Amino acid sequence: MNTPEIPAPVRELLAALVDAFDLPLPDITDGAERAYHRVLAERARTAHATLRIALATGPEDFEHGAAYLRRRVAEIPADYRPWPGPQDAAEGGEGR
Template identity: 40%
Template sequence: MSRLTDLPGEVTSLVAAIVEALDLPLPSIEDGDERKHYRVQEKRVQDVTIGLSMLLRYANEMPIAEAADYVRDWTKRHPATYTPFDITQAEGKR
């Protein structure tokens, strides 16, 4: 990973993993997509919280890179399976 900040590389990697996990596209305006978006977001927030809690609790035994890997692995388990919002479709429904 390239240097994004002046933080140590493993910290930058962890922050990037968290941003990637929580940066979900907005859901479409179709029935059910908002609920699906919420569920994915909820699961990812839980996973990030668990990863960070483990890092804080086991700071002397758990490398930061392992916490970043945990967040990335669990993010893959909860993909955004809903239809993302498309402004061109929304404009046509006015």
């Protein structure tokens, strides 16, 4: 893929955002789905706050914002049972 040149601090912040929302799908149980939505909402609030600060302070703080977002996301783990996927469902597990 040929991507245009993006300044390193901007790329780092964008990568932290992508990673923050890169969550496995939850299992089909109500508990797993509720936990998934809780994790997603907490990470979204953190990302929103990080972006607000980044926009207010400017590009010189993007690297700091990316590091902060990564630290906070690490404190909000995907602590639910993930969906096993169609390959596991075909082998006797529950499908989605």
